[in-house]
Amino acid sequence: MILTELPWRTPAIVESVEDHGPQDSIARRLRELGFVNGEEVEVVAKGPLGAEPLLVQVGFTRFALRRSEAARIRLRNGAAA
């Protein structure tokens, strides 16, 4: 499952961040911000238009991610936190 498919307010665990293309600086920044294997994430809010952007809790921090950015984040299957 990827992060964009995660229902609202449902905790899940990150498996990995996938590079979209070579030298994907967005993917690298996501990893630096804490989207790494084993980290708990949760979608806590969605933007008013088209559910974009997503507000994602990771660690103790909240980040606003567009759906295309969140689509890089792969979650562990069936492993609710």
Add this chain to the structure above:
Amino acid sequence: MSAADASALRLALVGNPNCGKTALFNQLTGSRQKVANYAGVTVERKEGRLHSAASGRSYAVLDLPGAYSLHAASLDEAVTRDVCRGFYPGEPAPDVLVCVVDATNLRLHLRFALEVRELGRPMILAVNMMDAAQRRGIAIDLAVLEEELGVPVVETVAVRHGGARALVERIDAMAAQPHAPRAQLAEGVDLHAETRRLLALAVAMPTRTAKIDDALDRWLLHPVLGIVALAVVMFLIFQAVYAWATPLMDLIEAGTGAVGEWVGGALPEGPLNSLLVDGIIAGVGGVIVFLPQILILFAFILALEESGYLPRAAFLLDRMMASAGLSGRSFIPLLSSFACAIPGIMATRSIQDPRDRLATILVAPLMTCSARLPVYALLIGAFVPQKQVGIFNQQGLVLFGLYAAGIVSALLVSWVMKKWRRDKSEHPLLLELPSYRIPHPRDLLIGLWERAMIFLKRVGGIILALTILLWVLLSFPAAPADAVGPAIDYSFAGRIGHAMAVFFAPLGFNWQICIALIPGMAAREVAVSSLATVYALSAADDDAAAQALTPLISDGWSLATALSLLVWYIYAPMCISTLATIKRETNSWKQMGYATLYLFALAYFASLVTYQAARALGAG
């Protein structure tokens, strides 16, 4: 080590965005700050002096731009990386790095602290916002952290008086005996893994988030209520700018009037008297009077920024702004542009994406900057009756409308630019929404002080010089002895104004307005002082000149002319400093040329349409 040696010691504050670094910087240095730019780039460089009462030493403290990583993704982060490493040209390497982390956000901030530690420079870890951490029941074992990290670890509360005392003690100790971190990561150990290990050892956290953040975000980020709240906040700001500033402005106006009268009476009649009273005092006074409005606007922007609400607004608006070819991140630069386009354009450095950044820079001048406020205030005061419409002030409503027109135009322009480019590549948002905070009065005051000084320096420099130049153009050559009309018709400025009036006649501008447009190019607010000077000198008798500008123009201009001039100022590229900033930030004459051309064309046609439509409707 003597005190003179120690004064050369350089500290640099480094940390993630939103770690309270700047509040700590303010706490350490107080008002002893210098704000400038780093050599060669437009990243803001803040330096201050810290004097330690305990040791008698003083230090140069540098407040580096916030960074998530030393793998820089923006200009700000690149500056931080290079200064920390001692590679920045013309910037000596800091002797001690003070790495600031937010005690409530250690999962993110400790990882960066580890990255900084790997530089191997003398370093102190300041665990900031310990008060907030305690309120949330977060327990941090600083001794364990210090042991594991191998650097001095100290708690700070940047917003409490004396909240940095322990940090200063550690700085003194480090200054007496500088040493590199006693631990380094083993080869191949992941920073995230190490961060988790440290957290498990030293930190007990009952909940991952603060209840208050959850509750506020539930309402303020609500798809409907959140938008309503945002609209209410924006609307209140503009009402306050109008309502609260009035008594102060009356006071300043009375003050300049009194000074003018006193100087006029004390000096003999002649050119010097005219220069001082009609030129300098009337001109500069006409601009300073808007300082209260500018400061109120800035106070709101600063308070919203410090409280953590601004990124929420960016979150709510991102989708809308993205469809217009901007990004939620553009919101903060554009909001700053309401105060002045120059800091707004400079704030676009936080937009990593080049296309989003350029689009934001090009539309920033459409945001109604505070320099336009004098022009709007003058015209609204003269032509819009002071009436209540329901609970609202009618003049405030018109002002709100002008601001809204600027915003809508900016969205349209950026949308057209997006269509023009047919760009399909991806532009990231990746925006942190920090915890809500109650802004500290000291941080607000220091911010306001900086803004007020920037404004007054402009008044003191450019505006004063232009006021004098304009006075010269208006006063020479003198009218011949047998002249029938007012003396101004014979002056250089009168001739220039009459010549320009041909081009601007379809817009309803008279020659006095045309003259005022010229010095207004250096700084928009000068247009008002110029009008004041033009009318003061062109008045047929002293009685008329002694009157304020407002009754003069409300009698002399038609409503259509006033509306046309208001619309002109929504668009006009009438500020050379803004254009210079665009050139510097984009490093391109072409982009600056585009900006000038499209703004001028928009201004001319919008004013033309307004004037002709208003006349057709009978307001001519």
